[in-house]
Amino acid sequence: MFRFIPLHFLLSLHVFGAGLPDPLVMADGTPVTTAALWREKRRPELLEFFTREMYGRSPGKPEKFFSEVFDRDEKALGGKATRIQIAIYPAGKPAPRMDLLVYVPNGARQPVPAILGLNFSGNHAIHPDPGIRLTESWVDEKSSKDHRATDANRGSNASQWPVETILSRGYALATMYREDVCPDHPPYFEGGVQPLFPELQKGDDNFGNIGAWAWALSRSLDVLEKEPLLDSKRVAVFGFSRLGKAALWAGATDDRFAMVISNESGAGGAKLFHRGLGEDIARLNTNFPHWFAKSFRQYMGKDTELPFDQHQVISLIAPRPVYVASAEDDKHSDPEGEFASLQAADPVFELLGSSGLPAGKWPAVNTSTQGGNGYHVRTGRHDVTDFDWRQYLDFADKRLKKGD
Template sequence: MSSFRFPFLLLILLSSYATLAQEGNYDEAKVPPYTLPDPLRFENGKKVTTLEAWQQRRAEILELAEREMYGRMPGRPDGMRFTVFEESDTALGGKARRRQVRVSFTDDPAGPGMDLLLYVPADANEPVPVFLGLNFQGNAAIQSDPAIRLTESWQYKGHKGVVDNRMTEAARGATASRWPVEMIVERGYGVATIYCGDIDPDYDDGFKNGVQALYPDLQNRGDNFSTMAAWAWGLSRALDYLETDENVDAQKVMAFGFSRTGKAALWAGANDERFAMVISNESGAGGAALSKRIYGEDVDRLNRVFPHWFNQNFKKYSHREAALPFDQHEIIALIAPRPVYIASAEGDQGSDPRGEFLATQAASPVYELLGKKGLPAKKFPALHQPVMGTLGYHIRAGQHDVLPYDWQHFLDFADRQLK
């Protein structure tokens, strides 16, 4: 009986997810008329025409987004400490060096913190650029490497190898297809990752089990420290460590994310100008897709199904996207003049590929003002036809996932921008 129940329960779970994913509008003909805020025009209507004026406008957009969507973030904790607890110079059959680091958020090593996993090419003679991203299921899930420590943080029961919301040995390598570590190190780059649940578990727990517990003053308020802000904050804390690692070129650390972690990567890049580049793969609503288009996953679904992701003020925009004082193209624009790559999948209409493209396109004028080439595409590109300026975009065939095709172009884009 037990061998039958697991597939049956998994089928129910997937069916429920598919139903939720199909909520909202999936008909281009039903996209309502909308007007995007101009990132190069102040709230008072004054036009931005200089670098100095953009810096003021940038601060205005950042304040709006913090207050109305993401919430306030604390700075670097005073007592933060780094402890290397494992390393090897012969990882992945000798192709990589591996290092595992405990990032403690307080001066108590037994207190809250996160485990960072880092791979760099074994043959590198100098510090290398690094892709830094959050993962969904623990560091051990991104590679079958038996040396990677299993996370003790809460996990979704539906994930492979998870028992009673805890990771087991059976979860090793469960998401390795999304993290082609060997491909990346062979191209001369490093990979660093942290389990997002180490920072804040991905469920509505009243912010009691994540890093927010260290900052009670940032809760019980409209602009509270949300899960999405916490994940972005965690990426910055990981960068704090990478700045100290002799194997890493800290001037060339790229924030990477897929789906919900792609939303966090964009917000991390918008807030922390130390990130040299941002890559957001199929981040959809609350990520790279325009909210005011009201296509696919919308603001109401974000607030109902994932009430912890964004702050309490954001709840008032459910079914009221037109009232939002900003949109996601402006979050991308906050990263200017640093490079940003947005990727979509044709079979992932819930993430609104066209809305992701239009947001990238609408951020271009800011890049152009700052002397950079924005997105070199006037119309929505065909499948498998990447376009790359300082802003890049592609749409591929397939579903909501990260594939080798995506990484091939992320690496190509990084070569163009950072090498």
Template sequence: MKKFILCLLFFAFLFNVSAQFDANYDESKVPEFKLPDPLKTFNGQKIRNYKKWESKRRPELLNFFTENMFGEVPGDLEIASVDILEESNNALNGKAVRKQVDLVFKNRGKTLDFTILIYLPKTEERVPLFVGYNFYGNHTITEDVEVIISEAWANNNPSFGIINNQLTEQSRGVRTNRWCVDKIIEAGFGLAVIYYGEVDPDKDDFSDGIHPLLYIDDQQQPAADEWGAIGAWSWGLSRAMDYFEQDEAIDESRVVVFGHSRLGKTALWAGASDERFAGVISNESGCGGAALSKRRFGETLWRINNRFPHWFCKNFRNYRKNEEALPVDQHELIALIAPRPVYIASAEEDRWSDPKGEFLGALYATPVYELYGKKGIEQTEMPAVNYPIQNTVAYHIRTGEHDVTEFDWEQYIKWASEFIK
């Protein structure tokens, strides 16, 4: 009987802890918090111009996010070889050039490769480019039957015909709605996509993917301040940029990194840590992305670190249930992209990602952009649904759920056409 009572008490304790950190969708329950000033150093020094930002404040913020959130890449790993797997000058009903490029990496007797699917408009000029990851393989973003199906591990999704963690023909074209390839090409942009599972499988297991290539001796897990999955995916985007610098058809000075959800977090970190990207689009990135952590609205640091412990470095777990101890917040991650253009987007029904927190992330990053004479978010109230704010710092909230839609891409193309010079 005593054991039974103790068991009941234990489960009651677990229930209460879980309830305490359930997703909050009530603005009246958002705790009071003081947002750190992006223009004040950790020791209290005021930053008054962009030179001081670049020499003092930006380095310390970048270092903090590296050591305590996304993790450091523990070494250099260059492209060992570039293999053109397939190319055509008659793709998308004759409107585009298609390339499928395999980047190969080797170290410590191990090999990893990932494939970039590239569509480019037919032109003699070097073209600007959107680059981003997809969730279920390059073949899912188009009905183009020539796109190679990845053999990498994938999360099961029976509705897409994905079982036993294997991608199949059944999933070809199931995510065409998220990419609007024709609109991108018609606007004069190229598109490059990568299946994120080829760089690092999205599971709490660091025995595969890119991590083992940089382990030391008998290491089995990244150290507490070393890269998690988001750090690895960001690394992969930078290696894609290494390739773009070699491709004479691509204008490497006008490459915009795009991401949705967890890959929206990835896009922000890639843009913050690699200044070669000309702009960043973060679509509904939520907690750990554009949304302010200290609001504790929707997904929280406690939930994200427990459900997806592999996304961030282990040091980030020090702040779960302890957001008030964070000396930074996500507006400062966005600010690290300055003065390059950045677009933050939300969806009205995606409360888990905290649309207001995402808007505030963009708003409170604006003072850093103003140091450069760039226009950010000037209004303190969220814009009306489906009425974008398009400045160097851009934002919109649209109708609908957690997704990428044609409306989103129409705004991104319009914005990039104006601000990616």
């Protein structure tokens, strides 16, 4: 049986804007007027709420967590980078294993900032570099053999990962394959890291895929903290589509991430449910029943009536900078709803000393608005493009390279 929200929460609900719940009002109706009250009371309250009602409970760092570098090539990509590949064993050897691929630009005089994100098709798919280990996890590639990666898959997803451009701008890039973490195809919950924590699957606040991917991003940061070529205090977490949902939740739950980038994360990510546009809660839970906690299903058909919404998730990241990007033709993600969500989080960012998003209305297409937070909507479809990356890197230059 699902646990519904306490009645006193609903009765005391304070709304602002277009019927949105105010992130700066406690569940008992107490206004949040100071940064201390936000940090000590309201933020923990919101974090617990979204954990219980939507994203599910995740474990901490396992006692047997182990990692080892299995490849270090200081002359990768024609000498432009040092390639580091790290095998991560959450419960010790031999399995499950998650492979973390890292490229660090050569020639830096000090540890560099990094961008960390999960990928859709395997580490080997982000670049044709023959030194990248082929994933041993299931892949959904036409050129694969029985859903197993082959050399024909190398570089198949490179258009979304401009590795050389990122390196030339002075950033390291780290990535991990989503299927190394947990199956994103049936049968769900039977492979990857989730079987390691059977106790977290017993309740309605179970350990779903969005939570698992966010958890894996934090475990990747644990490993990056050990690499002397990187400045682990200047790591941005990035994600596209469903992996953008995970990036936002990782940023909300792990304040070690210095910046969060959401690329068309849509429903359950950056967009507002209250607008009643684009993908809804019913479709999320019907088509992707493994993504969120079972408790989230109680809200199917109630998108415009919710006592919560995604601007509050973005608020949990404050005052660390957030960049949200949309695409004009990506109607499922409701581009204007993604912008409105980021804008609605402004009061929390401003309370904590950030300037938030400097835009009073939805900006023109292909125009980046950047302040404490950033946003753009570009022409085109659901994708990650060079235009997107240029805006992210420009924004990161202001936020992650400050003082260099």
